[in-house]
Amino acid sequence: MFSKEQILKALSKVFHPEKGKDIVTLGMISEIESGENGISLTIVPEKSNDPFISSIRSTIVKTIKEVLGPNAVINEIKVQPKVIVGKQHEKHREVLPEVTNIIAVSSGKGGVGKSTIAVNLAIALARKGFSVGLLDADVYGPSVPKMFDAEKYRPEVKRENNTDHIIPLTKYGVKVLSTGFFVDQADPVIWRGPMASNFLKQLITQGEWGVLDYLLVDLPPGTSDIHLTLVQEVPVTGAIVVTTPQDVALADAVKGISMFRSDKINVPVLGLVENMSWFTPAELPSNKYYIFGKEGGKKLAEKMKVPLLGQIPLIQSICEGSDNGQPVALGDSLTGNAFMELAVALVERVNERNKDKRPTVKLQITK
Numbered sequence: 001m002f003s004k005e006q007i008l009k010a011l012s013k014v015f016h017p018e019k020g021k022d023i024v025t026l027g028m029i030s031e032i033e034s035g036e037n038g039i040s041l042t043i044v045p046e047k048s049n050d051p052f053i054s055s056i057r058s059t060i061v062k063t064i065k066e067v068l069g070p071n072a073v074i075n076e077i078k079v080q081p082k083v084i085v086g087k088q089h090e091k092h093r094e095v096l097p098e099v100t101n102i103i104a105v106s107s108g109k110g111g112v113g114k115s116t117i118a119v120n121l122a123i124a125l126a127r128k129g130f131s132v133g134l135l136d137a138d139v140y141g142p143s144v145p146k147m148f149d150a151e152k153y154r155p156e157v158k159r160e161n162n163t164d165h166i167i168p169l170t171k172y173g174v175k176v177l178s179t180g181f182f183v184d185q186a187d188p189v190i191w192r193g194p195m196a197s198n199f200l201k202q203l204i205t206q207g208e209w210g211v212l213d214y215l216l217v218d219l220p221p222g223t224s225d226i227h228l229t230l231v232q233e234v235p236v237t238g239a240i241v242v243t244t245p246q247d248v249a250l251a252d253a254v255k256g257i258s259m260f261r262s263d264k265i266n267v268p269v270l271g272l273v274e275n276m277s278w279f280t281p282a283e284l285p286s287n288k289y290y291i292f293g294k295e296g297g298k299k300l301a302e303k304m305k306v307p308l309l310g311q312i313p314l315i316q317s318i319c320e321g322s323d324n325g326q327p328v329a330l331g332d333s334l335t336g337n338a339f340m341e342l343a344v345a346l347v348e349r350v351n352e353r354n355k356d357k358r359p360t361v362k363l364q365i366t367k
């Protein structure tokens, strides 16, 4: 067994080929452990697609042996992209002070796959090692409980210091709260606008979210009171807009993007996700059928000058996984990997945004 200091000293002999500094000075090392099976560590590159990662890995294995002797073996090297903390965190903020990034998942049109994308992205981010929360803000049609196979889950509410604290469900590595956890799914939910907004406020402010790298918020379709409540209640880091490639969805996606970009709301659009980009049947996995048109989302992203974060095909297993409460992002199938790639694209986009954008402030409504 080796001490952390010994290991760090050895690692300081490993240089990043491009940056010309050693990986310890560059702050690329986190979590070192020396156990019976050898040394495990996590490297945190600034970019997850850093082309030098594999050469750094092999240099670490070699250098550890050279410096600490032949008994020093590497058990595991994990790679985790860095979470850059945005300027919104430089100031103390009252609401969700321990949540680094709040991401709204929205669309113009209903049924394009917001919830599917939000749920699978949350699971993929958790599998990458981030701490993740998912808030299902679709008070009118919550679909997250079914997708987590948790329709019967009723959150515990703890009363402390005269405030109720709502305990989220923790499943698949994600902390989840849904309006659907509080109502019987068979009953039609009739909300007056202010009731829905108040309920959402409670889930945001009284949810025991704890420390999170990302809180994803699955929004109802279109542009509603719920959207306003969210941007009034919390400083949203940015929004993802989901669309399918067909014209009717694209037209509504433009409205969604314009809403976030409007002077009143002013939330950065992190990117567009094109869902149901093509259909691939299970028995012909290399065939692509562009049933909703080809690359409509991609072209819209170019036109509106928003990054295209990813294209997700229409695949039966995605729908089945959601219906069975076993989202595809839990596994390493082709579709599971598509969501892992989407997660990496999102992390990088959020980091870029946090480097150069001013903090999003809460929207103030003056009457």
Ligand SMILES: Nc1ncnc2c1ncn2[C@@H]1O[C@H](COP(=O)(O)OP(=O)(O)OP(=O)(O)O)[C@@H](O)[C@H]1O
Binding pocket: 107, 109, 110, 111, 112, 113, 114, 115, 116, 117, 138, 141, 143, 219, 220, 221, 275, 276, 312, 313, 314, 315, 316, 317, 318, 319, 320, 322, 323
């Ligand atoms: N890529 C995909 N492949 C297969 N099925 C999909 C895909 N994306 C979404 N679906 C299915 O399409 C339906 C609608 O998706 P989802 O509920 O995620 O959309 P939504 O935008 O959240 O809808 P709403 O506007 O009602 O909230 C669901 O049955 C879902 O399983």
Ligand SMILES: [Mg+2]
Binding pocket: 114, 115, 116, 138, 141, 143, 218, 219
């Ligand atoms: Mg939905």
